Amino acid sequence: PPLEALADAPLKEVVWYNIPHLSSAEEAYVEVYEQLRILKQWGMEKLLINHPADTWRDQPGPAGLALEASAAKGGDDALKEYLEAVTDLGFRYSLYVNYRDLSASRQQQAARQPDGNPVPTGTDTVLLKPSLAESMGVEHANALEAKFGKSYLYLDAHPATPPWDRVDCDAGLERSASLVNTLQADRELLRALSRRGPVVGEGGSHWLYPGLLQ
Numbered sequence: 001p002p003l004e005a006l007a008d009a010p011l012k013e014v015v016w017y018n019i020p021h022l023s024s025a026e027e028a029y030v031e032v033y034e035q036l037r038i039l040k041q042w043g044m045e046k047l048l049i050n051h052p053a054d055t056w057r058d059q060p061g062p063a064g065l066a067l068e069a070s071a072a073k074g075g076d077d078a079l080k081e082y083l084e085a086v087t088d089l090g091f092r093y094s095l096y097v098n099y100r101d102l103s104a105s106r107q108q109q110a111a112r113q114p115d116g117n118p119v120p121t122g123t124d125t126v127l128l129k130p131s132l133a134e135s136m137g138v139e140h141a142n143a144l145e146a147k148f149g150k151s152y153l154y155l156d157a158h159p160a161t162p163p164w165d166r167v168d169c170d171a172g173l174e175r176s177a178s179l180v181n182t183l184q185a186d187r188e189l190l191r192a193l194s195r196r197g198p199v200v201g202e203g204g205s206h207w208l209y210p211g212l213l214q
Contacts, residue, residue, distance in 0.1 A: 013046055014046045014047065014048045014092070015044065015046060015047050015048070016047075016048050016050060016200075017036075017039070017047050017048065017049050017050065018050045018052075019032060019049065019050065019051055019052055020052065021052060021054055022051075022052060022054035022055060022070070022073065023054075024054075024058040024070065024072040024073065025072060025073065026072070026073060026074050026078070028054075028070075028073045029073060029074070029078055029079070029081075029082035032082070033082060033085055033086070036049065036086060036089055036091060037089065040089050040090070040091075045090060047091045047092070048091070048092045048093065048094065048152065048200070049086060049091050049092070049093040049094070050093070050094045050096075050152075050154045050200070051093065051094060051095055051096055051154065052096055053096050053098070053156070054070065055069060055070060055073075055079065055095065055096055056068070056069060056070060056096065057070060058070050058071065058072045058073075060123070061103070061124060061125070062098065062101045062102060062103050062124075062125050063096065063098065064096070064097050064098020064099060064100070064101055064156060064157075065097075065098070065099075065102075065136070065140050067140070067143055067144060067147060076147070076148075079148065080148060080149075083148060083149065083151075092151075092152060093151055093152065094151055094152035094153060094154035094200055095144060095148065095151050095152075095153065095154060096154050096156060097137070097140065097141065097144070097153050097154065097155055097156065098155070098156040098157050099128060099133045099136065099137040099140075099155070099157070099158065099189060100121060100127060100128055100133070100156070100157035100158060100161070100166065101121045101122060101125040101126075101127070101128065101157065102125060102126050102127070102128045103124065103125065103126075104118070104120075104124045104125060104126050106126070107126075109128060109129055109132055109136075110126040110127060110128070110129065111126070111127040111128065111129045111130065111166070111167075111168035111169075111170065112168060112169050112170040112171075113169055114169045119166075119168070121157075127166060127168070129168050129170070130166050130167075130168055130181075130182050130185035130186065130189075131168065131173060131174075131175065131185055133185060133186075133189045134185065134188045134189040134192050137189050137192070137193060138192045138193065138196070141153060141193060141196060141197075142196070145196075145197075150197065151197075152197070152198045152199070152200050152214075153193060153197065153198070153199045153200070154200055154201060155190075155193070155199050155200070155201040155213075156201065156202070158186060158189070158190065158201065158205070158209075159201035159202055159203060159204065159205060159206040159209070159213055160201065160202040160203065160204040160205060160206075161204065161205055162205045162208075163179060163182045163183045163186050163205070163208065164179050164182070166182050166186070167179065167182050168182070183208065186208075186209070187209060187212065190209050190212035190213060191212055193212075194211075194212050194213070198214045199212070199213055199214060200213065200214050201213060
């Protein structure tokens with residue numbers, strides 16, 4: 001369906017179906033599709049299918065900026081074929097993105113602690129500078145749409161975690177390290193993403209971003 005139609009559709013009338021995990025096997029999408037087909041047969045017409053980070057990865061690690069589908073699940077072609085099948089069922093779907101966590105190898109784009117070290121966000125992951133999140137996030141979202149078609153974005157981290165966990169203490173920044181500046185950068189990211197299409201995500205800190213998340 002057109003992206004405009006997706007954005008206008010009232011999500012309060014839609015049941016969210018969160019796929020918790022995708023096995024690293026070629027039949028992973030087939031298994032999910034069979035589950036969705038059964039739900040369709042049961043009369044469930046209004047579903048939003050939210051896909052996990054496993055869509056992009058086979059091993060634990062950052063996946064939010066990925067543009068290559070999991071190789072073990074059949075790669076890009078298998079994902080495209082599966083998404084077409086989900087659309088044929090009449091369901092909407094979202095694809096996982098994360099504009100907080102970076103691979104620890106990407107030091108130049110990492111936010112800094114007061115001692116100058118990168119801010120860790122998990123095993124082998126560091127915090128993406130909030131000042132870079134908008135430009136990198138929009139560029140990635142556009143590339144994702146160009147490759148896999150129009151969809152909701154299922155945004156991890158930002159809707160579920162508070163902005164004070166993402167303060168960048170890099171002394172070289174134009175904006176000083178503060179909660180207010182981080183919150184402003186977060187809102188700029190979400191505003192830019194919401195202009196191009198609907199964005200959903202887990203709750204927890206979503207109340208800080210009224211009108212920017214569906």
